[in-house]
């Protein structure tokens with residue numbers, strides 16, 4: 165019988181015992197005649213055990229953010245995480261500074277050396293307490309949002325639940341539900357501002373103590389951006405502004421006509437036509453059945469993998485009170501298994517989130533036997549190629565979920581994806597402004613958001629929703645609180661995923677093979693290298709975004725309407 169999720173119980177690591185084992189490994193490494201690869205293998209085994217405990221703890225907390233046991237376990241996990249990082253950094257430092265570095269570059273690869281160098285730059289024992297403070301603030305933000313109770317239409321929703329009305333055919337419902345949602349932000353603005361203020365200040369203080377000018381540099385190292393820098397990102401944001409923003413402005417102009425309205429307001433942005441967007445033709449269990457058929461039809465390895473996810477009970481998809489928001493994929497490296505978490509709400513978004521997280525899960529499973537746990541997951545901008553790539557590679561199967569609405573779903577998903585570029589770079593630009601000016605007040609930050617919003621999303625009109633009008637939209641973007649500088653990774657990967665989609669229109673099977681090969685490589689190389697190995701350009705190269713705009717325009721003009 166296969167091991168099911170409920171049977172996975174991992175004890176909290178004994179820090180004292182672990183410390184002794186790390187000291188022993190450091191001792192062994194100091195001997196000039198040691199076999200560093202064997203020592204690394206032992207260390208890697210320990211890391212996979214602690215990572216399994218950390219990931220299980222975090223997942224169980226997200227499954228029920230109101231459960232006192234889950235809360236206290238999560239707190240414990242947040243408290244000891246910096247000590248675990250410190251232990252790992254001690255081994256990484258010994259390897260980076262030791263006599264075997266050149267040899268290791270050949271035997272385990274230069275990507276590990278680059279990753280460890282970045283991670284070491286972003287850590288020192290004196291910031292351990294700040295790291296604990298940071299994760300507590302992040303948990304508080306998460307708990308605050310998850311506990312929201314929004315009364316609308318005679319029912320109570322959390323933030324994920326009420327979002328289904330964004331897609332409603334009744335414009336008044338869209339407007340009212342959004343008003344309710346943002347009134348909640350208005351009511352909690354003091355807490356939200358204070359949490360973020362403290363996050364900026366603790367991040368800035370860590371960065372300056374580590375010798376960075378401000379948190380931007382530290383943020384880049386923490387994200388392990390090993391082969392591009394803020395200059396490349398700045399070039400890329402500008403490319404989005406020059407080529408994608410005009411495409412989006414035109415889309416919104418057409419939307420206005422399709423919807424028969426005078427102006428597209430923020431509450432109209434998620435609706436593509438007067439009849440509403442396609443919805444999946446069944447409930448969650450029905451969708452899981454359709455997904456099984458789809459993956460079986462796509463390739464034997466995807467089919468086998470999806471059965472494994474079902475057999476081991478590795479999915480939690482329904483939305484329920486107290487459950488943490490969003491969707492994510494995590495893994496239990498001790499068992500070599502991933503897990504996907506989502507909040508289905510009955511809209512087309514469910515299919516998007518599901519294929520996205522399945523892309524992550526498939527990649528994590530494909531690369532589970534990589535020589536280092538560091539290589540199981542790539543850095544995030546590469547990770548998101550696998551997730552978004554699968555969203556587009558499943559296009560030919562969308563009729564399974566949407567029936568005759570399948571083609572429409574694909575067109576609308578494509579438009580939404582293109583519209584995502586400007587939003588994604590706006591979030592990134594905003595974070596640069598925030599961390600470059602850590603002394604800014606909450607009101608200044610609202611102005612910063614207004615500034616980037618009007619630059620990258622010039623069509624946006626928040627109408628009579630005061631919180632949005634004053635520049636508060638960013639507070640809903642969890643990544644800004646929880647994972648600074650992460651957000652742009654989605655858009656970098658999207659540019660790569662859209663190339664996979666472009667290639668799949670010429671040769672589907674060959675592209676699927678390329679995709680699976682990329683998944684097998686996991687994180688053994690950097691973003692630029694991984695992209696090049698799959699014949700993909702990165703969006704730091706001139707001309708890629710215009711090509712993508714052209715492909716999208718052509719698809720929209722020719723695919724069946």
Ligand SMILES: [Zn+2]
Nearest residue numbers: 520524548551
């Ligand atoms: Zn993702």
